Amino acid sequence: MALQDICRQPHTPAFPLSRKWNDPISLALDGGDTNTVLGRGGFATLPFYMPLTANTGFKKPPLRPRTPHPAPPNQIPKRAAVAVPFELAHGTTTLSFKFQGGVIAAADTRSSCAGYVECPTAEKVIPIHSHLVGTTSGTSADCMLWKRILSRECRLYQLRNKVPLTVKGTAKLLSAALSPFKGTELCVAATLCGWDRTGPSLHYVYSDGTRLEGQLFSVGSGSPYAYSVLDREYRFDMSVPEAYALARNAVYHATHRDAYSGGCVDLYHVTECGWRKIGRDNLLPVYYEKKGGGEVRGF
Numbered sequence: 217m218a219l220q221d222i223c224r225q226p227h228t229p230a231f232p233l234s235r236k237w238n239d240p241i242s243l244a245l246d247g248g249d250t251n252t253v254l255g256r257g258g259f260a261t262l263p264f265y266m267p268l269t270a271n272t273g274f275k276k277p278p279l280r281p282r283t284p285h286p287a288p289p290n291q292i293p294k295r296a297a298v299a300v301p302f303e304l305a306h307g308t309t310t311l312s313f314k315f316q317g318g319v320i321a322a323a324d325t326r327s328s329c330a331g332y333v334e335c336p337t338a339e340k341v342i343p344i345h346s347h348l349v350g351t352t353s354g355t356s357a358d359c360m361l362w363k364r365i366l367s368r369e370c371r372l373y374q375l376r377n378k379v380p381l382t383v384k385g386t387a388k389l390l391s392a393a394l395s396p397f398k399g400t401e402l403c404v405a406a407t408l409c410g411w412d413r414t415g416p417s418l419h420y421v422y423s424d425g426t427r428l429e430g431q432l433f434s435v436g437s438g439s440p441y442a443y444s445v446l447d448r449e450y451r452f453d454m455s456v457p458e459a460y461a462l463a464r465n466a467v468y469h470a471t472h473r474d475a476y477s478g479g480c481v482d483l484y485h486v487t488e489c490g491w492r493k494i495g496r497d498n499l500l501p502v503y504y505e506k507k508g509g510g511e512v513r514g515f
Contacts, residue, residue, distance in 0.1 A: 307328060307436060307437030307438065307474060307475075307476025307477060308323065308324060308326070308327075308340060308352075308353045308435075308436035308437065308438070308476065308477060309323065309324045309434070309436045309437070309438030309439065309441075309442055309467055309470040309471060309474060309477040310322070310323040310324075310340055310341075310351035310352070310353050310407060310434065310435050310436050310439075311323070311351075311432075311433065311434040311435075311439070311442050311446065311463060311466055311467065312351055312407045312409045312418055312432070312433050312434075313418070313431060313432040313433070313446065313450060313459075313463075314416050314417075314418050314431050314432070314452070315451070315452050315453070315454045315459050316452060316453050316454070317454075317455070317456045317459060317485075317487070318411065318416055318485055318486050318487040318488070319409040319410065319411065319416045319417075319418055319485075319486040320409075320459050320460070320462075320463050320483070320484070320485060320486075321341050321349050321351050321407070321409045321483075321484040321485075321486065322341070322463035322464070322466070322467050322481055322482065322483045322484070323340035323341050323351050323352075323467070323481070323482050324340065324438070324467055324470070324471050324477045324478060324479055324480070324481055324482075324499075325337050325338050325339070325340065325478075325479035325480045325481070325482060325496070326338065326471075326476065326477055326478040326479040327356055328476045333478075334356075336478070336479045336480075337479060337480065338356065338479075339482070340352050340353070340482065341482050341484050342359075342360070342363045343491060344363065344366055344367045344370060344386070344408075344410075345367065345370050345371065345374075345380065346380075346490045346491070347380065347410050347411045347412065347486065347490050347491065348370070348383060348386065348408060348409070348410035348411075348486070348491070349408075349409050349410070349484050349486060349491045350363055350366070350406050350407065350408050350409070351406065351407040351409070351435065352404075352405075352406055353405040353406070353435040353436045354403035354404045354405045354423065355402070355403045355404070358402055358403060358404050358423075359404050359406065362390065362393070362394070362404050362406075363406070365393070366386065366389065366390050366393075369381075369389060370386060370389075380412065382412040382413065382414065382417070383408055383409075383410040383411075383412050383417035383418075383419060384412075384414075384417060384419065384429070386408055386410070386419075387408050387419035387421050387427050387429075388427065390406065390408070390421045391421050391425050391426070391427040392425075394421065394422075394423045394424070394425055395424065395425030397423060397424075398423070398424040398425055399424075402423045403423055404421075404422070404423040405420075405421075405422050405423070405435045405436075406420070406421050406422075407419070407420050407421075407433050407435060408420075408421065409484070409486050410486055410491075411486050411487060411488055411490075416486070417429075418430060418431065418432075418433065420433045420435070431452070432446055432450060434446060434466070434470075436470075436474075436477065437474050437476050437477065438467075438470030438471065438473070438474035438476070438477040439470070441469050441470040441472075441473045441474060442466040442467065442469065442470040444469070445462070445465055445466040445469050446462070446466050449462050449465075450462065456485070459485075460483060460485075460494060463481075463483055464481055464483065464497060464502070467481040467499075468481065468499055468502050471499055478499065479499065480496045480497060480498050480499060481496070481497050481499060482496050483495060483496075483497070
């Protein structure tokens with residue numbers, strides 16, 4: 217393309233509508249003429265084509281059909297399956313809900329692998345763009361990878377179309393990207409919490425392609441305990457302080473009962489002006505406060 221610009225040669229379309237492949241190699245394999253390339257208006261001579269004269273004595277060799285070679289047998293010996301000493305179980309507690317003041321997203325910060333706490337300060341609420349955050353549940357590496365891919369695709373969509381992608385469109389995009397991995401070891405359970413031109417929106421996407429829209433979601437091993445609090449105290453007409461308190465209280469109860477959840481609680485609030493991180497609260501003082509021991513110093 218740059219050489220054509222320097223030599224001031226006309227550009228030929230790379231992939232015209234009338235043919236899938238039009239380069240000389242593909243035309244030769246298909247039995248076509250390698251001296252011409254198919255354009256939108258028919259056949260056009262290649263820009264750098266120089267016809268061979270009869271004095272050169274060069275003759276075009278005939279094309280021979282390619283015969284497929286049999287694949288070599290697999291020489292790798294089969295090994296006996298190695299039993300895993302323990303199951304790599306993982307758990308978390310994430311929740312999100314809509315109310316009259318926007319969308320709330322909260323999650324704990326403990327990243328665990330079986331009985332081992334891998335990281336007590338993990339980020340499970342990941343910003344995707346200025347008006348969208350996502351909660352992650354499942355394998356940490358898979359969640360981080362797909363949230364980065366989703367953030368990139370949303371940015372590219374906004375640059376091409378001059379408007380941000382809606383939350384529903386983002387959920388459809390993530391669901392379509394994850395559905396081919398159904399039945400594999402990929403584990404991603406995401407809740408997309410955002411605000412678009414339709415207002416506040418909340419969608420749940422799983423790695424098998426499942427996509428749900430709702431008012432309230434809780435995902436992870438501690439979700440049954442979080443649901444017990446949310447179902448009792450959730451109201452759409454809550455005030456902002458009441459919504460913050462409800463999210464913290466639900467995550468606290470889940471971390472108290474679920475061994476795979478713990479650490480701190482991250483709280484995000486998404487409004488028409490964008491997302492805002494309210495803060496990260498340690499759950500240990502909340503535990504002593506609930507037990508009646510008062511405030512714990514040093515936290």
